[in-house]
Amino acid sequence: MxxxxxxxxxxxxxxxxxxxxxxxxxxxxxxxxxxxxxxxELQFEKSADGLVPAVAQDYKTGEVLMLAYISRDSWAATLESGYATYWSRSRQELWRKGDTSGNLQRVKDIFVDCDLDAVVFKVEQVGGKACHTGKRSCFFRKVAGDTLTAVD
Amino acid sequence: MxxxxxxxxxxxxxxxxxxxxxxxxxxxxxxxxxxxxxxxELQFEKSADGLVPAVAQDYKTGEVLMLAYISRDSWAATLESGYATYWSRSRQELWRKGDTSGNLQRVKDIFVDCDLDAVVFKVEQVGGKACHTGKRSCFFRKVAGDTLTAVD
Known part of the structure; x- marks a missing residue:
C-alpha cells in the first residue's frame, strides 16, 4: 500500500x-x-470532542497516576513510540508526557475496555512523578467527610 | 440555611x-x-458535556475495573449514598451501577486529582463483576502487536 x-x-x-x-x-x-x-480503532467519535480518556497506572504498584485524554493521533503516537502521548485540552496540541519535565511514561502494556472508549496505560513513570505538582500521582487528595485531605 | x-x-x-x-x-x-x-466541587464545566471521568478501582487489588462519567448529581448521589453512581451517556440518566445487575459498587475511598476534573473510586465490587460482559474488569483486552487479546 x-x-x-x-x-x-x-x-x-x-x-x-x-x-x-x-x-x-x-x-x-x-x-x-x-x-x-x-x-x-477506538471510539473517538463517541465524545463531543473526539477524545478518549486514558488512565495511566503504575505497572508495578497498580497506583493510578493520572488521567488524561488521547486523540486519534496521540493514540497512534503512543502505539508507535511506546511513550504515553496525550492530547492537551488546554493547549490543544499533542503532548508527549514528560517532554518538558523529563517525566516520561514508558508504556509497558495497554488495556482497552469493552466499549473501546477508554484505555489503561500500564507505565513505568520515569522520574517517579506523574503530577505537575511534584507528587507521584495526581490523585493525592482523598475525600474525608466534607473536605479533601492530602494523603501523600 | x-x-x-x-x-x-x-x-x-x-x-x-x-x-x-x-x-x-x-x-x-x-x-x-x-x-x-x-x-x-469538581470542574464539571471543563468538558463540553459537563461530565467528569470516574475510574473505579478495586480497593484491595488495585485493578482498574471500569471508567464511566459522573455528572454533578451523580457525584452528589455517590457521596450521599456510598454507592458509585454514574451518568449514563447512552441513556442520559443517573445510573447507580448495579441497580439492574445487582453488581453494586460500595465506595471505600474517593481520590480527586490535582485539577479537580477526574476522580478515582476505590470500590468493593459486589458480585465480583464490573463489566456488562460478565468479566471482572471492563479492561479485559490487551494490545498485542496490531491486535487485541483477551487476558481474563
Whole structure:
C-alpha cells in the first residue's frame, strides 16, 4: 500500500467514513513515517470532542497516576513510540508526557475496555512523578467527610 | 440555611454563577433530602458535556475495573449514598451501577486529582463483576502487536 493510499484511508477513518465494528475493530495502516503500523480503532467519535480518556497506572504498584485524554493521533503516537502521548485540552496540541519535565511514561502494556472508549496505560513513570505538582500521582487528595485531605 | 435557600445556591453553582477556586473548592450544602451534605466541587464545566471521568478501582487489588462519567448529581448521589453512581451517556440518566445487575459498587475511598476534573473510586465490587460482559474488569483486552487479546 502506498503512503498516499494509507494517508487517504487514515483520513477516511478519521472522518468516520468507514464504520467500526466492535468485535473486529482492528485495521492495519502504514504510519506517516512509512513503516508498518497497526492502529487499533477506538471510539473517538463517541465524545463531543473526539477524545478518549486514558488512565495511566503504575505497572508495578497498580497506583493510578493520572488521567488524561488521547486523540486519534496521540493514540497512534503512543502505539508507535511506546511513550504515553496525550492530547492537551488546554493547549490543544499533542503532548508527549514528560517532554518538558523529563517525566516520561514508558508504556509497558495497554488495556482497552469493552466499549473501546477508554484505555489503561500500564507505565513505568520515569522520574517517579506523574503530577505537575511534584507528587507521584495526581490523585493525592482523598475525600474525608466534607473536605479533601492530602494523603501523600 | 433553609432548604429553599440551599436549593437556590445549588442551582447557582450548577449554572456556574459562583466561580470555583481550585484551592478552596469546598462548599457545604444541604442535600435535597434535607440532611447536611458536603459537596466537594469538581470542574464539571471543563468538558463540553459537563461530565467528569470516574475510574473505579478495586480497593484491595488495585485493578482498574471500569471508567464511566459522573455528572454533578451523580457525584452528589455517590457521596450521599456510598454507592458509585454514574451518568449514563447512552441513556442520559443517573445510573447507580448495579441497580439492574445487582453488581453494586460500595465506595471505600474517593481520590480527586490535582485539577479537580477526574476522580478515582476505590470500590468493593459486589458480585465480583464490573463489566456488562460478565468479566471482572471492563479492561479485559490487551494490545498485542496490531491486535487485541483477551487476558481474563
Amino acid at each position: 502506498s503512503r498516499h493510499r494509507a494517508a487517504v484511508e487514515y483520513e477516511q477513518k478519521a472522518n468516520g467514513q468507514r464504520p467500526v465494528e466492535n468485535a473486529k475493530a482492528i485495521s492495519i495502516l502504514e504510519s506517516y513515517s512509512g513503516r508498518s503500523l497497526g492502529v487499533i | 433553609s432548604r429553599h435557600r440551599a436549593a437556590v445556591e445549588y442551582e447557582q453553582k450548577a449554572n456556574g454563577q459562583r466561580p470555583v477556586e481550585n484551592a478552596k473548592a469546598i462548599s457545604i450544602l444541604e442535600s435535597y433530602s434535607g440532611r447536611s451534605l458536603g459537596v466537594i
